[in-house]
Amino acid sequence: MTGPCALSHGPMHPSRYEVSRIQRETNDVFTLELEPVDGDGFSFGPGQFTMLYVFGMGEAPISISGDPANGAKLVHTIRSVGTVTGAMDKLKKGDILGVRGPFGTPWPMEEAAGRDVVLAAGGIGLAPLRPVLYQIMADRQRFGKVVLLYGTRTPEDILFRDELEEWRGRMDMEVEVTVDRAGVDWRGNVGVVTTLLPRTVFDPVNTIAMLCGPEVMMRFMIADLMKRGVLAEAIYLSMERNMKCGIGMCGHCQFGPYFVCKDGPVFRYDKVRWLLGVREI
Amino acid sequence: METLESILKDHPFFRGLEPHYLALVVGCAANVVFKEGQVLFREGEEANLFYVVRHGRIALELTSPERGALTVQTVGDGEILGWSWLIPPYHWHYTARAVEETRAITLDGKCLRGKCEEDHHLGYELLKRFAHIMEERLKATQVQLLDVYCPHPPEKKV
Numbered sequence: 001m002t003g004p005c006a007l008s009h010g011p012m013h014p015s016r017y018e019v020s021r022i023q024r025e026t027n028d029v030f031t032l033e034l035e036p037v038d039g040d041g042f043s044f045g046p047g048q049f050t051m052l053y054v055f056g057m058g059e060a061p062i063s064i065s066g067d068p069a070n071g072a073k074l075v076h077t078i079r080s081v082g083t084v085t086g087a088m089d090k091l092k093k094g095d096i097l098g099v100r101g102p103f104g105t106p107w108p109m110e111e112a113a114g115r116d117v118v119l120a121a122g123g124i125g126l127a128p129l130r131p132v133l134y135q136i137m138a139d140r141q142r143f144g145k146v147v148l149l150y151g152t153r154t155p156e157d158i159l160f161r162d163e164l165e166e167w168r169g170r171m172d173m174e175v176e177v178t179v180d181r182a183g184v185d186w187r188g189n190v191g192v193v194t195t196l197l198p199r200t201v202f203d204p205v206n207t208i209a210m211l212c213g214p215e216v217m218m219r220f221m222i223a224d225l226m227k228r229g230v231l232a233e234a235i236y237l238s239m240e241r242n243m244k245c246g247i248g249m250c251g252h253c254q255f256g257p258y259f260v261c262k263d264g265p266v267f268r269y270d271k272v273r274w275l276l277g278v279r280e281i
Numbered sequence: 282m283e284t285l286e287s288i289l290k291d292h293p294f295f296r297g298l299e300p301h302y303l304a305l306v307v308g309c310a311a312n313v314v315f316k317e318g319q320v321l322f323r324e325g326e327e328a329n330l331f332y333v334v335r336h337g338r339i340a341l342e343l344t345s346p347e348r349g350a351l352t353v354q355t356v357g358d359g360e361i362l363g364w365s366w367l368i369p370p371y372h373w374h375y376t377a378r379a380v381e382e383t384r385a386i387t388l389d390g391k392c393l394r395g396k397c398e399e400d401h402h403l404g405y406e407l408l409k410r411f412a413h414i415m416e417e418r419l420k421a422t423q424v425q426l427l428d429v430y431c432p433h434p435p436e437k438k439v
Binding site: 122123124151152153157178180181182183184186187188189190191192194195198199213214216217220 | 338340342349350351352353354355357358359360378380381417420421424425427428429430431
């Protein structure tokens with residue numbers, strides 16, 4: 001196993017990975033488990049992403065959604081939204097993909113140690129936060145209260161249902177799920193994810209918050225977290241931009257003075273606060 | 282033992298209310314339990330009450346001919362349900378149904394409305410509190426309307 005940033009053939013050279021398992025999550029979201037064909041794979045930090053290459057079709061940046069403790073099995077949860085991810089949706093067990101990475105900054109797990117942790121995810125944004133939950137649960141006593149707030153579009157769009165049920169059943173973790181709209185047969189919460197925050201219990205001054213989801217959702221969640229007393233320096237968010245090279249060279253993902261692929265995707269809020277909500281950035 | 286007074290006094294919505302006003306509110310309050318599936322009120326009915334949800338979940342439903350009954354929002358532990366008693370013509374805009382067994386405190390809005398007309402300071406205190414809830418719900422509705430989880434066509438990190 002190589003180190004977190006070790007890219008044995010150079011960062012632009014994809015390694016071959018075989019699709020070992022495909023899990024259908026929702027109508028348009030699926031999870032691919034990949035195993036390395038060349039070498040032993042790599043280790044990664046929660047929140048990092050790879051460039052997945054469908055040969056002859058193109059690359060797409062995808063966050064790693066699997067367990068950081070199991071780098072030999074590379075897991076990505078993907079929403080089929082375009083040509084490349086649509087092609088990924090058609091892959092079968094045994095097919096080969098190219099993988100570059102891991103790239104980007106991870107979630108601040110060391111800073112989270114000893115503090116309450118609030119995770120707020122929207123839609124597919126739960127996928128990049130799942131590795132955080134795996135790490136927390138592997139070493140649960142290192143962290144204070146753990147709160148997961150998850151919002152998505154409809155009950156049919158809920159990701160990782162079995163795991164959410166399992167996490168909800170734990171006594172050492174608070175899990176709240178809401179959907180934006182639902183039929184009357186849905187027994188859970190309806191409303192945006194920010195509406196879950198007042199129901200949760202944590203110590204704002206000793207909390208670290210990690211947010212991943214649509215930017216608008218994160219902006220509203222940040223406002224509510226800060227109203228609750230969470231410091232700007234203790235809020236982290238994963239930004240989404242059009243990453244191409246993964247190493248801050250091509251400029252496709254420029255975000256003010258930053259490149260999201262290299263300086264992010266995980267940013268501390270106070271570093272990017274002035275960029276959020278700016279048009280055309 | 283928890284009394285209606287102690288519960289309402291400690292509730293964020295009523296916190297800071299002058300004692301004589303709190304006593305007046307308590308006088309208009311009663312404990313209530315709704316069974317799963319029970320309808321609290323229906324769209325179009327006269328709105329004379331509001332609720333402090335203590336434990337449980339209430340769904341606010343709208344029915345459209347094309348899509349049938351839809352839940353547009355749920356109200357849960359510690360939240361306030363209902364402000365139509367404050368705003369003419371005092372009719373409910375949604376149907377409210379208990380999704381699970383729900384314990385709540387019901388407050389006589391019609392009675393309080395009369396008291397607010399007589400004492401504008403009380404009216405202002407209650408309006409300030411409801412305005413805050415309305416602002417929160419309006420913000421939430423705006424985000425809901427943005428449909429932020431709708432898939433976008435370009436390839437982006439997911």
